[in-house]
Amino acid sequence: MFLRPFKSGRKKTPVQWDAVWINAAAFNQCTRRAEARVLKMLATTAQHRVLGTSSSTLAKAATAPFKVTAIRRSSKGIRASTSVRASLSTNGKPTVLVAEKLGAGGVEMLKEVADVRTVLNMTKEQLLENISTVDAIVIRSATKVTREVFEASKGRLRVVGRAGVGIDNVDLTAASETGCLVVNAPTANTIAAAEHGISLLTALARNVAQADASMKAGGWDRTTYVGVSVVGKTLAIIGFGKVGGEVARRAKGLGMTVIAFDPYASEERAAAVGVKLVSFDEALATGDFFSLHMPLTPTTKNLFDDAAFAKIKKGSRIINVARGGVIDEAALARALDAKQVAGAALDVFAQEPPAADNPLVNRKDVICTPHLGASTKEAQEEVSYEIAEAVVSALNGELTSSVVNAPMVPPEVLKELAPYVGLAQSLGHAAVQLVDDHGFSEVHITYHSPRGDLLDSRLLRANVVRGILQQITTSQVNIVNADLLAKKRGVRIVETVVPSEGAAVLNSLEVAIVSRASRFSSAVNGRGQISVSGAVKSGKPFLTQIGDFDVDLATEGEVLLVRQNDQPGIIATVASELAKKEINISFMSVGRTGRGADAIMAIGIDGSPDKELLGAISSVRGVQETAALSNLRA
Numbered sequence: 254m255f256l257r258p259f260k261s262g263r264k265k266t267p268v269q270w271d272a273v274w275i276n277a278a279a280f281n282q283c284t285r286r287a288e289a290r291v292l293k294m295l296a297t298t299a300q301h302r303v304l305g306t307s308s309s310t311l312a313k314a315a316t317a318p319f320k321v322t323a324i325r326r327s328s329k330g331i332r333a334s335t336s337v338r339a340s341l342s343t344n345g346k347p348t349v350l351v352a353e354k355l356g357a358g359g360v361e362m363l364k365e366v367a368d369v370r371t372v373l374n375m376t377k378e379q380l381l382e383n384i385s386t387v388d389a390i391v392i393r394s395a396t397k398v399t400r401e402v403f404e405a406s407k408g409r410l411r412v413v414g415r416a417g418v419g420i421d422n423v424d425l426t427a428a429s430e431t432g433c434l435v436v437n438a439p440t441a442n443t444i445a446a447a448e449h450g451i452s453l454l455t456a457l458a459r460n461v462a463q464a465d466a467s468m469k470a471g472g473w474d475r476t477t478y479v480g481v482s483v484v485g486k487t488l489a490i491i492g493f494g495k496v497g498g499e500v501a502r503r504a505k506g507l508g509m510t511v512i513a514f515d516p517y518a519s520e521e522r523a524a525a526v527g528v529k530l531v532s533f534d535e536a537l538a539t540g541d542f543f544s545l546h547m548p549l550t551p552t553t554k555n556l557f558d559d560a561a562f563a564k565i566k567k568g569s570r571i572i573n574v575a576r577g578g579v580i581d582e583a584a585l586a587r588a589l590d591a592k593q594v595a596g597a598a599l600d601v602f603a604q605e606p607p608a609a610d611n612p613l614v615n616r617k618d619v620i621c622t623p624h625l626g627a628s629t630k631e632a633q634e635e636v637s638y639e640i641a642e643a644v645v646s647a648l649n650g651e652l653t654s655s656v657v658n659a660p661m662v663p664p665e666v667l668k669e670l671a672p673y674v675g676l677a678q679s680l681g682h683a684a685v686q687l688v689d690d691h692g693f694s695e696v697h698i699t700y701h702s703p704r705g706d707l708l709d710s711r712l713l714r715a716n717v718v719r720g721i722l723q724q725i726t727t728s729q730v731n732i733v734n735a736d737l738l739a740k741k742r743g744v745r746i747v748e749t750v751v752p753s754e755g756a757a758v759l760n761s762l763e764v765a766i767v768s769r770a771s772r773f774s775s776a777v778n779g780r781g782q783i784s785v786s787g788a789v790k791s792g793k794p795f796l797t798q799i800g801d802f803d804v805d806l807a808t809e810g811e812v813l814l815v816r817q818n819d820q821p822g823i824i825a826t827v828a829s830e831l832a833k834k835e836i837n838i839s840f841m842s843v844g845r846t847g848r849g850a851d852a853i854m855a856i857g858i859d860g861s862p863d864k865e866l867l868g869a870i871s872s873v874r875g876v877q878e879t880a881a882l883s884n885l886r887a
């Protein structure tokens with residue numbers, strides 16, 4: 254059965270599940286008709302079970318051998334969330350610190366899987382004190398997650414969830430170095446920010462705030478506050494992303510001509526909204542109104558400085574709902590003094606809240622709001638869901654397209670690569686376990702892919718390296734810091750893409766470790782490297798080659814490798830040794846290089862073989878060597 258997850262602005266992709274858990278709190282808000290429709294749909298599909306509505310049912314489902322998905326109701330329809338299921342597999346609840354006001358729906362969602370501690374308005378010292386006791390923190394724009402904070406977490410903090418878009422208040426380098434995932438909610442407040450931009454545009458044009466203040470002070474002044482019309486005027490949007498695009502559409506509706514400066518925006522996307530992309534200088538010279546919608550980066554910091562204001566059309570107006578730091582506030586004050594700029598509407602400030610001596614806040618030609626762009630009831634509820642899902646996924650080490658400090662790829666590529674991620678990690682796991690003394694400094698990853706050089710391998714590479722390092726370091730390793738940790742250990746990663754035929758994005762993957770010796774010499778290939786290869790079959794990762802031997806086994810659980818002469822009777826004897834220890838065989842694959850030549854037996858077993866058992870198997874006549882690989886599941 255398919256229900257569609259609703260994510261505004263994103264491609265809707267169907268989600269499939271085997272069982273459904275209904276979140277009572279959220280579902281109660283459903284209209285009866287919607288509820289009846291969903292339940293009917295579930296009931297008609299026999300293989301899908303409705304598990305119930307309480308969290309205790311959900312907890313019981315933790316051990317269920319099927320995939321459980323939560324569904325909930327949002328203002329946009331019925332949402333499906335697969336992240337809940339994954340959270341069930343962890344032992345012990347993680348602790349999530351909610352450090353800023355978050356919508357109730359998202360908090361409830363977090364509470365289903367984590368101990369949630371809400372501490373608002375913390376001082377820096379309180380944050381430093383609290384941070385080492387939590388696994389994740391959820392913030393908005395007011396909390397600064399600096400290097401000092403990451404260091405104070407002493408490695409415990411695994412996820413920073415930014416309930417909004419801008420991540421300029423998080424030290425991403427420090428986050429990556431400490432292996433902490435940073436996720437945001439990139440889409441849920443787009444409309445709110447755009448609407449606030451338009452409110453400020455019209456309020457600025459018609460002196461709404463000033464006239465209101467004057468009336469409240471007892472006045473009735475119908476001359477000072479004469480405004481300007483927006484129809485027919487040119488709006489220059491700086492930063493034509495999600496918010497910029499929505500502002501453009503709305504401004505078109507007001508009869509404005511819209512141009513935009515954004516070095517990374519596509520002409521087609523702009524043309525689709527009837528917007529002309531122009532250079533920065535052309536925008537400055539042409540705009541009657543400026544609306545800023547770019548992120549704060551080293552390039553955009555103080556983009557609007559004295560030089561920019563000097564080029565601006567005299568008497569233009571500027572609206573900033575992006576980040577305070579993109580405007581040099583002192584330069585804007587000077588431009589206002591010189592009437593070069595006729596007025597400004599600011600939602601954001603270089604320092605928030607602004608200092609008492611801020612040169613702009615108290616001016617009559619400037620209207621201000623205290624960073625309210627994302628603050629609508631609707632947006633905050635949606636943001637809370639979007640961030641709660643992302644945080645839960647990240648805590649489970651799952652892939653989420655809103656991770657901002659990992660080798661992330663666009664959602665469509667992410668979806669396509671998802672089945673290979675587990676394979677990459679399992680192969681890394683397997684290869685490193687075959688190294689004799691863990692002394693190695695080079696790993697070769699070979700992708701056999703029809704994409705050739707166009708294959709975006711960053712995510713796969715990170716997962717191979719993660720699979721390798723997880724076995725040999727006590728540091729927390731994830732896709733964020735895997736490459737960094739490998740580099741620190743002096744391990745060189747060499748990647749090769751071999752073009753091959755086929756419809757899948759990847760036909761096979763080989764992980765080869767250059768090492769002095771292997772604890773299973775048969776794993777050494779003709780090039781003298783310890784190698785394992787694998788492929789995804791019917792959506793599941795399989796080990797397909799060890800050294801030069803073909804094998805065929807799902808990368809699940811424990812695996813026993815036995816190199817033997819190709820002669821009758823050995824398989825049965827090995828099986829009976831396992832039976833003596835009451836170890837169950839879950840699957841078996843035998844590969845050989847030719848008839849009568851040596852063969853490798855790869856046996857999937859339920860349980861870990863001890864030294865005694867390995868010794869007994871090694872002494873079976875015809876067995877040349879054995880090795881056990883533990884927990885190949887990614």
Ligand SMILES: NC(=O)C1=CN([C@@H]2O[C@H](COP(=O)(O)OP(=O)(O)OC[C@H]3O[C@@H](n4cnc5c(N)ncnc54)[C@H](O)[C@@H]3O)[C@@H](O)[C@H]2O)C=CC1
Binds near residue numbers: 417491549625
């Ligand atoms: N005031 C508020 O409450 C809110 C503020 N924001 C802020 O609005 C801004 C835009 O958000 P979104 O549209 O969601 O982000 P987005 O990532 O969709 O769009 C940002 C755009 O800026 C462009 N850009 C990057 N560098 C640039 C440069 N040097 N010059 C011109 N354009 C450049 C990018 O190419 C991108 O198209 C962000 O700074 C975000 O933090 C967003 C939501 C609420």
Ligand SMILES: O=C(O)C(=O)COP(=O)(O)O
Binds near residue numbers: 393420442624
């Ligand atoms: O999403 C953003 O970038 C915002 O600026 C919204 O900030 P807030 O979450 O309201 O503190």
